[in-house]
Amino acid sequence: MLQLRQILGGSQGGWFVSIRGVSAGLALALALSYTKVLGVDKRSILAFVMISALLLTYLLTSGISLALRNKSAAEIKDEEFFGFLFLVILAGLLVATINCGLLFIYSYAKTEIPGPIYVVCFLYSFFACVNMGYQDALLAIRNLKLATFFEIATVLVQIFSLIFFVTVSQTSLIVSVFIAFIFSHILISFSTGAVFLATLSIDFRKLSQGMQSILNQSQSQHLFGIANSLVDRVDRFLIGLLLPISFLAKYSLLTSIIAFSRFLPDAAVKLNLLRHHQGKTQKNINLNTRTVSIVVFAGILFTLAAQFFLKLVFGQEWLLPYSVGFIFTAQEILRGAYQIKAVKLIAVGGKKAMTGISLLLIILSVSLITIGTSFIGIWGAPTAMVFVYLILILSIDSRLKKISDVY
Numbered sequence: 001m002l003q004l005r006q007i008l009g010g011s012q013g014g015w016f017v018s019i020r021g022v023s024a025g026l027a028l029a030l031a032l033s034y035t036k037v038l039g040v041d042k043r044s045i046l047a048f049v050m051i052s053a054l055l056l057t058y059l060l061t062s063g064i065s066l067a068l069r070n071k072s073a074a075e076i077k078d079e080e081f082f083g084f085l086f087l088v089i090l091a092g093l094l095v096a097t098i099n100c101g102l103l104f105i106y107s108y109a110k111t112e113i114p115g116p117i118y119v120v121c122f123l124y125s126f127f128a129c130v131n132m133g134y135q136d137a138l139l140a141i142r143n144l145k146l147a148t149f150f151e152i153a154t155v156l157v158q159i160f161s162l163i164f165f166v167t168v169s170q171t172s173l174i175v176s177v178f179i180a181f182i183f184s185h186i187l188i189s190f191s192t193g194a195v196f197l198a199t200l201s202i203d204f205r206k207l208s209q210g211m212q213s214i215l216n217q218s219q220s221q222h223l224f225g226i227a228n229s230l231v232d233r234v235d236r237f238l239i240g241l242l243l244p245i246s247f248l249a250k251y252s253l254l255t256s257i258i259a260f261s262r263f264l265p266d267a268a269v270k271l272n273l274l275r276h277h278q279g280k281t282q283k284n285i286n287l288n289t290r291t292v293s294i295v296v297f298a299g300i301l302f303t304l305a306a307q308f309f310l311k312l313v314f315g316q317e318w319l320l321p322y323s324v325g326f327i328f329t330a331q332e333i334l335r336g337a338y339q340i341k342a343v344k345l346i347a348v349g350g351k352k353a354m355t356g357i358s359l360l361l362i363i364l365s366v367s368l369i370t371i372g373t374s375f376i377g378i379w380g381a382p383t384a385m386v387f388v389y390l391i392l393i394l395s396i397d398s399r400l401k402k403i404s405d406v407y
Contacts, residue, residue, distance in 0.1 A: 019148035019149070019151065019152055022152060023148075023151050023152045023154075023155050026152070026155045026156065026159065027155050028256060028257065029159075030155065030158055030159050030162070031253075031256055032253075032257075032313070033162075034046075034162065034173075034177045035249070035253055035314070036313070036314065037166075037173055038173055038174060038177070040245075040246045040249045040250070040317070040318070041111065041245055041246065041249070042173070042174045043249035043252070043253070044110075044240065044245045044246065044247075044248040044249040044252075045106075045111070045113065045117065045174065045245075046174060046177060046178070047236065047240065047248050047249060047252045048102075048103070048106055048237075048240045048248060049099065049103060049117075049121050049124065049125070049178075050124075050128075050181075051233050051236045051237050051240070051252075052099050052102050052103070052125075052237060053095060053096075053099050053124060053125040053128050053129065054128070054229075054233050055230060055233050055234065055237055056094075056095040056098055056099055056125070056129070057091070057095055057128065057129040057132055057133075058226050058229035058230050058233075059226055059230065060091040060094060060095060060129075061087075061088060061091050061129065061132070061133050061136070062226040062229055063218035063226065064084055064087055064088075064214050064215065064218040065084075065133065065136040065137075065140075066218070067214055067217035067218040068080070068081070068084050068136070068137065068140040068214065069136065069139060069140045070217075071140070073140070073141045073142045076140065076141065077210065077213075078200050078201045078202070078203070078206075078210075079203065079206035079207065079209055079210030079213070080210045080213050080214055081137065081140075081141075081196070081200060081210070082200060082202055082203075082206075082207060082210055083207060083208075083209070083210025083211035083212070083213065083214050084133075084137060084140075084210070084211075084214050085133075085134070085137060085193070085196060086207060086210075086211060087211055087214060087215070088129065088130055088133030088134065088137075089130060091129055091133065092125070092126040092127070092129035092130045092133075093126060095125045095126065095128075095129045096121075096122045096123070096125040096126040096129070097122070099121055099122070099125040100118050100121055100122050100125075103117070103118060103121050104118075106240065106241070109241070110240075110245045111245055116171075116172075116175055117174065117175070117178075120175055120178035120179065120182065121178075123178075123182045124178050124181055124182050124185070127182055127185035127186050127189055128181070128185050130185070130189045131154070131185040131188050131189045131192075134188075134189055134192040134193065134196075135147055135150060135151065135188075135192065137192075137196070138150070138192065138195075146195070150188050150191065150192060153188060154184050154185070154188045155184075157183065157184035157187055157188070158180050158181055158183075158184040161179070161180035161183045161184060162176065162177060162180035164180075165179050165180055226358075226362075227358035227359075227361045227362055228339065228342075228358075228361075230362060230365075231361055231362065231365045231385070231388075234365060234366060234369065235251075235365075235369050235381040235382070235384075235385065236248060236251060236252055236255075238366075238369050238370055238373055238381065239251055239373060239378070239381055242370070242373045242374060243373065243377065243378065247377075247378055249318075250318055250319070250320050251320065251324075251378060251381075253310065253314070253318060254306060254307075254310065254320055254324070254325055254328070255328055257306040257309070257310070258299075258302060258303060258306055258325060258328055258329055258332065259332060292333075295333055295336075296333060299329040299330075299332070299333055300326070300329065302329070303322075303325040303326055303328075303329045304322075306325060307319065307322055307325055320378060321378075321379075323379065324378055324379060324382065327379065327382040327383055327386060328382040330382070330386050331382045331385040331386050331389065334385075334386060334389035334390060334393065335385070335389055337389070337393055338389045338392055338393050338396070341393060341396045341397065341400070342354060342357070342396060344396075344400065345357075345396050345399060345400060348400070348403050349403070350399055350400075350403070353399050357392055357395055357396060360391075360392065360395070361388065361392055364388045364391065364392075365384070365385060365388050368384035368385075368387065368388060369381045369384045369385070371384070372384040
């Protein structure tokens with residue numbers, strides 16, 4: 001427990017992880033509830049829209065977000081901050097437009113999509129992008145408590161909004177789910193924007209200058225910024241395109257339950273990255289045999305529990321083979337090890353090397369998942385990622401060994 005507190009960095013880190021844990025738990029409970037009422041096909045459509053919106057948001061905003069967060073709060077000029085906020089809005093419009101195009105392709109290839117879904121797809125994609133970008137802006141100015149508060153507030157608003165819209169029954173279930181998410185993102189985005197407007201000195205004459213400055217700084221950040229976020233969702237996106245419609249809903253449900261536990265390593269890695277950007281000493285995260293054994297054993301138990309829960313609550317039709325869950329668990333364990341080692345490499349001056357590894361992560365994951373899913377179906381995606389993370393962990397280890405002061 002002491003080691004955990006040291007890794008998380010005291011009370012502020014503990015607050016961050018606790019809120020992320022509660023938020024992740026509430027989000028999972030919400031996902032399980034609307035999955036139950038939507039059914040397999042509609043859940044697949046919902047998953048495709050949400051995953052595509054996230055992927056496009058990562059692609060278009062990760063670079064500028066990382067460029068902003070790499071500065072200390074005192075170094076961020078008002079025109080740069082305002083420029084970032086405006087760029088996020090422009091990115092949101094682009095994300096919404098492209099996602100509607102992807103949904104049209106999905107409709108042509110898989111199943112007919114009603115017209116109202118395109119409307120809520122556009123609105124959801126836009127406000128989801130803006131909300132995510134604005135929460136990154138809060139982290140950039142080191143307002144960790146407000147960012148975590150808005151994170152849990154978003155989920156709570158989604159829960160109560162969904163209850164309201166389903167009770168009113170004025171729209172279809174899938175549209176009600178979308179409206180609940182749209183409403184929460186609008187509310188939190190405007191609340192966050194109000195905070196920024198109250199603290200910023202806004203000069204529209206310097207907007208173009210601020211936007212250009214952020215874009216210039218993001219050029220060297222973009223690849224590393226999008227890699228991890230992109231790979232976390234690209235498996236579901238490709239499954240949605242390559243396999244029958246029902247597989248995406250089942251895979252998303254199973255992996256969401258198993259991946260729930262990732263909030264802890266994710267939070268620890270984010271806090272370490274924040275300390276690195278602030279010039280502080282990072283907390284060491286040891287991957288010894290005992291720790292790995294405990295994680296593997298816990299992962300197996302968690303996978304078995306997840307499958308039992310799905311069979312009990314959702315029925316046999318929602319189950320995937322147990323082997324898919326076990327392979328995905330192995331993927332998650334290796335993903336955590338990769339992220340820990342990646343942060344360590346960055347901390348010791350391996351930023352350029354990490355950019356190359358990030359490019360390799362994107363290329364290998366997209367190509368191997370596509371090949372694997374095409375040949376062995378639903379097993380292909382997690383199996384491909386297991387091999388990808390093994391290759392990259394070995395690559396990072398070889399670079400770390402060349403830096404004598406690491407060990």
